[in-house]
Amino acid sequence: xxxxxxxxxxxxxxxxxxxxxxxxxxxxxxxxxxxxxxxxxxxxxxxxxxxxxxxxxxxxxxxxxxxxxxxxxxxxxxxxxxxxxxxxxxxxxxxxxxxxxxxxxxxxxxxxxxxxxxxxxxxxxxxxxxxxxxxxxxxxxxxxxxxxxxxxxxxxxxxxxxxxxxxxxxxxxxxxxxxxxxxxxxxxxxxxxxxxxxxxxxxxxxxxxxxxxxxxxxxxxxxxxxxxxxxxxxxxxxxxxxxxxxxxxxxxxxxxxxxxxxxxxxxxxxxxxxxxxxxxxxxxxxxxxxxxxxxxxxxxxxxxxxxxxxxxxxxxxxxxxxxxxxxxxxxxxxxxxxxxxxxxxxxxxxxxxxxxxxxxxxxxxxxxxxxxxxxxxxxxxxxxxxxxxxxxxxxxxxxxxxxxxxxxxxxxxxxxxxxxxxxxxxxxxxxxxxxxxxxxxxxxxxxxxxxxxxxxxxxxxxxxxxxxxxxxxxxxxxxxxxxxxxxxxxxxxxxxxxxxxxxxxxxxxxxxxxxxxxxxxxxx
Numbered sequence: 001x002x003x004x005x006x007x008x009x010x011x012x013x014x015x016x017x018x019x020x021x022x023x024x025x026x027x028x029x030x031x032x033x034x035x036x037x038x039x040x041x042x043x044x045x046x047x048x049x050x051x052x053x054x055x056x057x058x059x060x061x062x063x064x065x066x067x068x069x070x071x072x073x074x075x076x077x078x079x080x081x082x083x084x085x086x087x088x089x090x091x092x093x094x095x096x097x098x099x100x101x102x103x104x105x106x107x108x109x110x111x112x113x114x115x116x117x118x119x120x121x122x123x124x125x126x127x128x129x130x131x132x133x134x135x136x137x138x139x140x141x142x143x144x145x146x147x148x149x150x151x152x153x154x155x156x157x158x159x160x161x162x163x164x165x166x167x168x169x170x171x172x173x174x175x176x177x178x179x180x181x182x183x184x185x186x187x188x189x190x191x192x193x194x195x196x197x198x199x200x201x202x203x204x205x206x207x208x209x210x211x212x213x214x215x216x217x218x219x220x221x222x223x224x225x226x227x228x229x230x231x232x233x234x235x236x237x238x239x240x241x242x243x244x245x246x247x248x249x250x251x252x253x254x255x256x257x258x259x260x261x262x263x264x265x266x267x268x269x270x271x272x273x274x275x276x277x278x279x280x281x282x283x284x285x286x287x288x289x290x291x292x293x294x295x296x297x298x299x300x301x302x303x304x305x306x307x308x309x310x311x312x313x314x315x316x317x318x319x320x321x322x323x324x325x326x327x328x329x330x331x332x333x334x335x336x337x338x339x340x341x342x343x344x345x346x347x348x349x350x351x352x353x354x355x356x357x358x359x360x361x362x363x364x365x366x367x368x369x370x371x372x373x374x375x376x377x378x379x380x381x382x383x384x385x386x387x388x389x390x391x392x393x394x395x396x397x398x399x400x401x402x403x404x405x406x407x408x409x410x411x412x413x414x415x416x417x418x419x420x421x422x423x424x425x426x427x428x429x430x431x432x433x434x435x436x437x438x439x440x441x442x443x444x445x446x447x448x449x450x451x452x453x454x455x456x457x458x459x460x461x462x463x464x465x466x467x468x469x470x471x472x473x474x475x476x477x478x479x480x481x482x483x484x485x486x487x488x489x490x491x492x493x494x495x496x497x498x499x500x501x502x503x504x505x506x507x508x509x510x511x512x513x514x515x516x517x518x519x520x521x522x523x524x
Contacts, residue, residue, distance in 0.1 A: 017236070024174045024233060025183075028167040029190045031121065031228055034221040035163045036194025038132045041202035041213045042093065042153075043339045043360075047346045047353040048210050049078045050086040079144040089146065091475020094339045096150045098468030100157030105464050108161035109457020110311065117166045117453075122229040124162025129222025131156035132214050139211030164432070164460050165453045172437040172452055173235045181384070184433035185375025192364035192371070192425065195338065199364075203357035314454045317439055322503050323385075323431050324462035329496035330392065330428045332466030332473075333399075333489045337363055337424065339471040344482060345413075362414055366421025371429030373422065384435050385503035388427035392500075395423035396493040403486040427496070432460055466492070 014022075081089055112120055135152045137143075175183050202213035233239065315321060341363055345356040370391070378387040402416040436459050440452030470492070477484040 020233060020236070020239065021174050023231070024170060025187060027227070027231055028171050029187055031125070031224055031232075032163055032167050033190040033194040033197065034125070034217075034224040035128070035160060036191050037198040037201070038128060038156075038214075038217040038221045039097075039160070040195050040198025040338070041132075041217055042097075042135075043342050044199055044202035044206050044353065044357040045210045045213055046090050046339075046343050047356065048206050049081040049090065051077055078139075080146045087475045087478050091472050092146075093149055093153050094471035094475070095468055097153040097157040098335065098464060098471065100154040101161055102461055102464035102468050104158040104161035105164070105457050105461030106311075107457075109165040109454040109461070112162070112165045112169065112453040112457070117169060117234045118229060118232045120162055121166040121232065122225050124159050124166075125221050125225030125228060127159040128156055128163075129218045129220075129225065131159065132218030132221065134218075136211040136214030136218065139209065161457075161461075165457045168433065168436060168456045169440075169453045170232065170234055172440065180437060181375030181377075181379035181430065181434040182372070183375075184437065185372040185429060188371050188375075188429045188433045189368040191429070192367040192421075195364040195367075196361040199342070199357045199361045203354045206353045206357065311454065311458070314458055317455065319385075319435075319503060320439055320455060320458060322499055323435055323439070324459045326388065326496045326499040327428065327431045327459055327463030328466035329492040329499070330388075330424075330431065330466070331463035332470035332492045333395070333424050333496075334367075334428045334470075335467035336470035336474050336485070336489060337420075340474045340478075340485070344485075348482070359410075359413070359417070362417040363421040364425075366418035367425030367429070369418075370422030370424070370426030374426040374430040375434060378430060378434065383504075383507040384430060384438065385500045386507050388430055388435075389497055389500045389504045391423050391426045392493050392497040395420070395427075396490045396497075398423050399486055399489050399493065403483060424493075428463075432456075432463065436460070 077086070083089070131152050135149065135156075138148060138152075143149075171184070171187060198217060201216055202210075205212040205216070341360045342353070342356045345351060345359055346353060351359065374387055374391060378384045381387065398416070398420055402420050405412040405416050436456045437452065439459070440455035470489075473488055474485050477488060
């Protein structure tokens with residue numbers, strides 16, 4: 001008899017629950033990758049909406065007649081972004097999206113705890129795909145109305161709030177506290193992967209047909225919405241009804257599979273023909289010879305499901321306010337880079353839109369490493385706030401160094417992009433994932449895990465206020481020089497650090513370090 005191939009032995013070594021966890025990990029990773037993939041094109045297309053027209057104007061003056069242009073006439077920029085205040089207009093578009101996102105996030109978490117997550121996420125992804133495509137159709141149909149683009153950005157910002165609370169709740173339902181920082185650090189790399197893919201996809205068409213830079217990502221997120229509807233499993237308990245139905249005839253279901261569906265528990269009698277009758281129905285059946293002998297009764301008692309937590313109740317969880325305000329400033333820095341880095345590289349390094357977009361992906365590569373590193377360190381030390389504070393302390397001077405070194409050439413710029421990405425996105429990644437999950441399942445909640453979506457939405461919603469302010473301030477400050485933008489980013493990092501000092505003091509003055517225990521590793 002031939003030996004079993006080692007690959008097959010590896011596959012069968014995992015039990016069913018581990019396969020479902022792997023599926024949930026991968027699926028939620030891809031789902032939120034598509035969210036960020038659809039957000040990134042606007043930062044790539046900015047340099048195309050307003051190009052350096054001096055060379056084009058000189059050619060137009062020298063030539064007796066100019067070649068006809070399909071969309072912009074004799075102007076090389078895209079109206080209405082062809083004016084001298086184009087930076088403010090582009091900043092207003094960013095602000096429209098991010099402000100709507102910040103406001104909508106506070107409501108999204110509350111709604112997400114009261115409706116099926118799979119359906120909620122599916123609708124959000126389909127509508128986000130629609131509005132992303134609409135922005136690109138502005139190029140196809142030659143639309144030059146600023147109000148149209150702002151409306152699309154506001155609508156897209158609102159529907160994209162369905163994503164983050166939903167995927168964090170799903171991943172937290174499947175993975176316990178054991179090594180949460182490492183697992184979520186790896187998982188949260190979807191943010192950077194989405195930014196990288198979005199940059200590459202948008203950059204491919206930005207110079208030839210920037211409309212496709214939005215239409216293609218819009219189609220991708222809509223398709224992933226369909227995948228979400230078909231395959232996403234919100235909670236391990238949702239599978240129990242499927243497993244009970246698949247049990248072999250003539251055998252009673254195991255006790256741990258009789259927990260009901262979605263929190264509704266009843267007592268059932270199992271018959272030999274695999275048909276079930278509720279206990280009340282059994283009492284009404286005639287006691288004659290037609291009746292089939294019944295299997296042993298399995299009685300499962302379950303405490304009633306706790307109600308969803310209120311907004312004020314979530315705010316009273318220790319640490320929620322501090323981490324929320326810290327994320328406000330940390331996300332301000334991260335999203336300023338997200339929306340303005342390609343344009344800054346275009347101006348500072350004198351590169352075209354595509355090369356600048358490709359180079360900006362190195363910031364996200366550094367962000368992947370920083371997020372994983374932050375998760376591993378915080379798991380090892382058991383000190384989430386201290387880990388964030390150290391990275392924020394190092395990030396501020398690094399930002400100043402990046403503003404100086406980026407003018408020295410391509411090599412130093414690449415190195416600083418990687419370092420800045422790690423230090424800027426590390427705390428942001430840790431707070432939005434492991435910290436949010438920890439607080440959403442805090443011991444003060446006494447097992448009410450339904451607070452997870454609301455807590456996640458509060459933290460990320462507050463952070464999104466900073467995400468809205470950062471690009472707006474960058475648009476207002478950049479006309480006076482990019483140095484002012486970097487000073488603003490350094491101040492934001494220091495403020496984020498100050499907001500964590502109380503929690504850091506508590507962690508450092510505790511009797512001993514609290515790394516993730518062996519008991520926690522066995523959860524779930």
